[in-house]
Amino acid sequence: MNKTAVIIKREYITRVRKKSFIIMTILAPILMAALIILPTVLMMSDRDKDFKKIAVIEDGSDLFKNVIPNTKDAEFVYLENVNVNDLKGTFEEAGYYGILYISPEVINIPNAIQLISKKQPSIGLLDHISGSLEKEIEKQKLLAYNIEDLDGILKSIRTNIDIQTIKIDDSGQAKETSTGIAMVLAYLGGLLMYMLVFIFGSQVMRGVIEEKTSRVVEVIVSSVKPVQLMLGKIIGIALVGLTQFMIWVILTVGAVAFVKGTVLKESGLTEITQNMPQNILSEDNIPAEAEETIEALSPEMAEFSKMFESALNQDWLLIIFAFIFYFITGYFLYASVFAAIGSAVDNETETQQFMLPVTIPIILGLMVAVGTMQNPESSLSFWCSIIPLTSPIVMMARIPFGVPAWQIILSMALMVITFLAFVWMAAKIYRTGILMYGKKTSWKELWKWLKYSA
């Protein structure tokens, strides 16, 4: 068997077999999914399950009789000729959740309304009440102007704006997108790239230091060339990273299918939201049944399911391809630098002086990637997505927003050239470094090693 392959095999198998690898591989996507899904689930379950009956008492007028519509979990009972103070002590026994007391001055004094209850009412409930009342008060005020056919006018002016973002690719194919989802993807892509390059890059470094300090390296380089050992290690760990990534993709796809198939179906969301963007919502052209459902849904939920739809509209093939490409090249670039650093030091604490210049472009990349989410077209984002040291992270953040093909090609071409150059230089330093003990290495020293002959 080819010796580099023997080394790759060892690096791969010893790592994949580790408990920490197995745990991370399975746990990470679950944690990620939990992080995304949990708020939604909480949002859904946050609505009080208990049905609430609320007594509505008006003081001296009947302006707001039956103005507040009932909802799925609240019924508004309009009580006439009841004194608030009489009911205050007994409303619970009478089966009411609370009393909504509307004073007649409400048209002029906005805070002349009280909701009396034993428990803190939810924001949703308050929104519902104040929304209904506001609408009614507005209507009353308009009525005072004696406009003819007011109802008709009101109906015709009711509007609901919903901006749809549609991305058109070069072939003219249009896709509905969501800026929100692009931001999330940009952030995830950039962050994941940052983490993977860092985690696996420093694994390479630790591996090299381990071999150097345990003095295994001298035995190995008497059998194989140092370059073979270095590349074997880098490739082996890259395969570990890709294995992990692939498992994550599969688990995520599975989780997404699950969410789409069960959770959203159950709440009947998907069908409604699919129609929603096409129509301007108005009470007239929505079937009564659907109207009820929509009423029951918080606007956040609708937004979520819409984002979910447009997430599926992203160019996943490009994203995954770009991710793998930038992972491999970016990782090779940084891992070889990490390997060179590992070879130059005697223990991990000594790495710090060399780590800083390596960390700076990575962290800069991440920072620019975060900025990219706000403004994907900025010239800083553009240059950082072209320059090889930052491009893996920044380009990943830009791709969900759409990047012209020539930019991707240029960025990738530069990346390939740079990573080859870095591997070549790192190999030269590595070859000398792994056999040098005891001396504290300086940058000047590294420069000298670059020029040594084999």
Add this chain to the structure above:
Amino acid sequence: MPLFEARNVTKQFGRFTALDNVSISVPEQSIFGLLGPNGAGKTTLIRIINQITGPDSGELFLNGKRLSPDDVHVIGYLPEERGLYKKMKVGEQALYFAELKGLSKNEAMKRLKYWFKKLEIVDWWGKKVEELSKGMQQKVQFITTILHEPKLLIFDEPFTGFDPVNANIIKNEILFLRERGATIIFSTHNMGSVEELCDNISLINKSKTILEGRVDEIRKQWGANEYDLTFKGDVTIKDNNLFTVLNHQDDNNKSTVRIKTTENIMTNDILNHLMKVGEIVSFNPSLPSMNDIFIRVVRSQN
């Protein structure tokens, strides 16, 4: 024809010269001692033989042919700074090194079983290296060095870390390997083991060869005109035209003296003189230890 030969090897690191025109010639099926103080350039030479680094100039021959990258398969190297992967299991690790030396898995397994049995470490096969004592680890390492049955073996300080019992086991294995046809380059500071094991030596100091040849001849050569004397009681002995005193020790009722005689002096003349000094207990031509020779040669050069 020597099995291994290095001709005029020079190696520089920047401005520092690690090896300056060094040549060695290792006869087949012999044990060759590569000696020298710390920092003399031994490790560099060994690394060059192992093709870990290349020389700036000079030539290397194995079996009369130029050393080639494929020759790593017929060379076994036990470095002074040795180590194993701590978290890896002993057996897996031994297999890994064997595969790196080009052995097939099956063949490696067969040989590993034999050697693990022979050195009595079979029980440790499934253990992690970090659970092993240092001596145990050394045994594993020794096995991985010789497993591919190399023609040329290079041992750098092979006895460090072994207790006397195990050191003896390893010593016998080394002698056994030579008997079976291996040629061994042996680097050490332990001059006792040089006298015991080595057929030839080469002493490197400050990147140059300063002494080389057969061990017995070197000792004879350095011991020429030198005698060890023992007297009863304390004696006074001074340099004269017959000899010079190299060393003089008074113990309880006993004096040990080493003298170097002037050229062309008859032993009887010296004895005649010495009889007047005191009562002679013994009179022997001295064979200096390699230790003495080492110190004297290196000192004289410094």
